[in-house]
Structure formats: structure tokens, C-alpha cells
Amino acid sequence: MMENATNTSPATPSAPGERASGDSPILILVDDDAPLRRSLQRAMERRNFQVYTADSLKAGLNLAHSVKPDYAVIDLRLEDGSGIELVKRLRELHPKVRVVILTGYGNIATAVAAVKAGAADYLAKPADADDVINALLATGSSLPPPPANPMSADRVRWEHIQRVFEQCNRNVSETARRLNMHRRTLQRILNKRAPRE
Amino acid sequence: MAVQKEQPGMAGGRVGSESRKLLLVDDEVALRKNLVRAFEREGFEVATAGSLKEAYDVAADFCPDYAVLDLNLQDGYGMELIGTLQELRPGVRIVILTGYDSIASSLVALKAGAAGYLAKPVQAEQVVATLLGQADDGLEPLVRPMSADRVRWEHIQRVFEQCNRNVSETARRLNMHRRTLQRILSKRAPRP
Numbered sequence: 001m002m003e004n005a006t007n008t009s010p011a012t013p014s015a016p017g018e019r020a021s022g023d024s025p026i027l028i029l030v031d032d033d034a035p036l037r038r039s040l041q042r043a044m045e046r047r048n049f050q051v052y053t054a055d056s057l058k059a060g061l062n063l064a065h066s067v068k069p070d071y072a073v074i075d076l077r078l079e080d081g082s083g084i085e086l087v088k089r090l091r092e093l094h095p096k097v098r099v100v101i102l103t104g105y106g107n108i109a110t111a112v113a114a115v116k117a118g119a120a121d122y123l124a125k126p127a128d129a130d131d132v133i134n135a136l137l138a139t140g141s142s143l144p145p146p147p148a149n150p151m152s153a154d155r156v157r158w159e160h161i162q163r164v165f166e167q168c169n170r171n172v173s174e175t176a177r178r179l180n181m182h183r184r185t186l187q188r189i190l191n192k193r194a195p196r197e
Numbered sequence: 198m199a200v201q202k203e204q205p206g207m208a209g210g211r212v213g214s215e216s217r218k219l220l221l222v223d224d225e226v227a228l229r230k231n232l233v234r235a236f237e238r239e240g241f242e243v244a245t246a247g248s249l250k251e252a253y254d255v256a257a258d259f260c261p262d263y264a265v266l267d268l269n270l271q272d273g274y275g276m277e278l279i280g281t282l283q284e285l286r287p288g289v290r291i292v293i294l295t296g297y298d299s300i301a302s303s304l305v306a307l308k309a310g311a312a313g314y315l316a317k318p319v320q321a322e323q324v325v326a327t328l329l330g331q332a333d334d335g336l337e338p339l340v341r342p343m344s345a346d347r348v349r350w351e352h353i354q355r356v357f358e359q360c361n362r363n364v365s366e367t368a369r370r371l372n373m374h375r376r377t378l379q380r381i382l383s384k385r386a387p388r389p
């Protein structure tokens with residue numbers, strides 16, 4: 001958790017089609033979930049983004065001042081504040097930056113607030129790297145085109161339950177409480193195999 | 198700012214000369230009555246419509262400055278009205294009010310120019326505050342993850358919106374039966 005703003009120098013042989021020059025687009029990624037941050041960073045670097053990461057609002061604000069991002073992926077719920085503040089600041093500093101919110105605690109009110117703050121899209125976890133890329137690269141004001149092969153609805157539900165379960169250190173009662181489910185219903189779901197992707 | 202006090206209908210704290218024509222489109226009669234009372238108390242001049250067709254007719258004559266739109270109407274989808282209302286009255290403040298709320302459709306609404314998006318059930322005061330731009334900004338800390346059913350619903354709704362609300366196409370992408378999907382879409386949103 002002690003990494004603040006790490007610049008990783010990715011192998012970027014070529015830039016995505018939309019950029020004319022040979023440099024790769026700069027992406028800042030702010031999320032306090034370290035495993036998710038690392039896997040998303042790797043996925044984005046494979047797609048030729050130059051990725052800078054931060055694990056808190058404060059570190060994200062520092063990044064916003066020290067680099068000139070083309071794109072940003074921001075978690076809504078950071079330990080030291082709301083990602084929406086960072087969206088506002090980023091859009092002030094870099095009016096062209098395209099920002100996508102990625103959150104495990106989504107709701108309508110924050111989706112509305114995020115768009116008003118200048119976010120281009122708002123994704124609920126679980127979202128895979130392709131969802132994030134499509135949201136970042138969508139043009140105009142519409143949603144990105146539908147994924148060719150989206151996760152099944154049951155799989156998304158299952159992934160969400162599993163994520164909260166892990167966040168609760170695999171404590172069934174606590175997970176049931178947070179998800180507002182009956183403990184036995186949850187237990188039954190956890191005992192089953194994962195639904196197809 | 199000169200706020201006119203003690204004058205009925207000016208509780209929003211706005212200057213009296215400002216036009217406050219409001220179109221309310223919802224097919225629930227009881228809710229409509231309740232909202233009309235609340236809006237009139239705030240000094241709005243209210244016209245109502247219970248269907249999409251009626252809404253188009255009323256809007257053409259009334260040219261509202263404000264609108265509160267339900268989405269799932271018997272004869273169509275309320276989101277369609279946004280463009281027409283904006284043409285009739287540039288700068289119109291539109292708030293979506295729906296029982297079929299989803300993050301995906303809130304994004305679509307905001308990007309189309311709506312000023313707010315609220316899930317039913319809602320307090321009339323909150324609708325008024327949102328209309329007047331006086332609602333809080335959603336920065337309150339989120340303490341709870343979404344319910345499992347809600348996450349599933351949001352996922353389906355996003356793909357549905359991405360498929361331009363084409364049911365067959367959405368069912369195909371999600372690898373679901375069309376009728377199963379249709380059934381899910383016809384139900385109200387699960388609790389957050």
C-alpha cells in the first residue's frame with residue numbers, strides 16, 4: 001500500500017490507431033485494490049498505454065499535477081475520499097482527458113454525480129480489461145458498442161458475491177450482512193460451482 | 198440575491214418573474230397527483246401527460262421550462278422526449294423519474310442532457326430539489342456494496358442500453374432466452 005505514484009515504463013512498440021505520433025497514450029489508474037490495479041495495469045500496458053498508478057485520492061491528485069493524462073480510470077471509493085473529486089480536478093487540469101469510473105460500490109446518485117463532474121463512463125465491478133478499454137476509447141457521447149461476448153448475468157452476480165466475500169475475509173455471516181442476504185441463501189450460492197462465463 | 202420571502206409559491210428562493218412551466222409525464226395517476234401538488238406549492242405551472250403521445254401533444258403547446266419524465270410508459274420510452282423538449286425550449290431542465298432505474302440508463306439520460314435522474318419511490322421534495330439544482334451531489338460515502346441481484350440487473354441493463362434497447366440482440370449477446378430477458382426487463386429494478 002505504500003506505493004504512491006509509480007511510473008512503470010512499459011514496453012510500447014506502437015501506439016493505438018487514433019494517435020498520430022509514435023508515443024503511447026498516457027493513462028492514470030487510481031484504485032486502492034492492489035491486485036486489481038496490477039492486473040489492469042498489465043492489461044493496459046499490453047495495449048500500449050503508458051500507465052501511472054496511484055492508490056489514494058491524494059496520490060491521484062499528485063499524479064494529476066505531475067503527468068498529462070489522455071485517459072484515467074478511477075475508483076469511486078478511495079480510502080481518503082471520493083474519486084469524483086479527482087474527476088473534477090482532472091477535468092479542470094486536462095480538459096481533454098477521458099475519465100472512466102470503475103467501482104464496486106456503484107449507485108445511481110454517484111453515476112449522475114460522476115457524469116456531471118465530467119466522467120465519460122461509469123462501470124460497475126466486475127468489469128474486465130476489455131470493458132474498460134471500450135469505455136475509454138468510445139467516442140462521442142454514447143455508450144460504447146456492446147461487448148461481443150459479455151459475461152453472463154449469473155456470472156456477474158456470482159463474481160460480485162465472491163468479491164464481497166473476499167473483502168470480508170471469507171466470513172459468510174459478514175458477507176451476508178453486507179449484501180443484505182440470508183446467510184443460508186449465501187451459503188448455498190457459495191457451495192455451488194461458478195456459473196459459466 | 199433578492200429572495201422574495203413569505204410569498205407563496207416561491208419557496209425555491211427564485212426571483213418571481215422567472216417562467217416555471219413544468220411538464221410532468223407519468224402513467225401513475227396517484228403519483229402524478231401527489232407530485233403536481235408539490236410542484237404547485239413551489240410555484241410551478243404544471244401540465245401533465247400520462248402517455249408518450251399525450252406528452253408530445255402537450256409539450257408542443259406548452260413549451261415547458263422544466264420536465265419530469267417517467268421512462269417506461271405504456272406507449273413508449275420516455276427518454277425519447279428529451280430531444281423534442283430541448284428543441285422546443287433550449288435549456289429545459291429535465292429530470293428522469295423511473296422505477297426501472299439503472300446506472301446505464303442514467304448515463305444515457307445525463308449524456309442526452311437530463312439534469313437529474315431519480316429512482317422511484319422518491320420524495321416529492323427530492324424531485325423539486327433536483328429540478329432546481331439544489332439536491333446534494335452524491336458525494337456521500339458509500340457504505341454498502343450493491344445487492345447481488347442489483348449487480349445482475351445493472352449488467353443486463355448496460356448490455357441492453359449498448360444494444361440500443363433491442364431485446365433480441367441483448368438476449369443473443371447475454372446468451373439468454375429472449376423471453377427470460379423480456380421477463381426480467383418488465384420487472385422493476387431490484388433494490389440497490
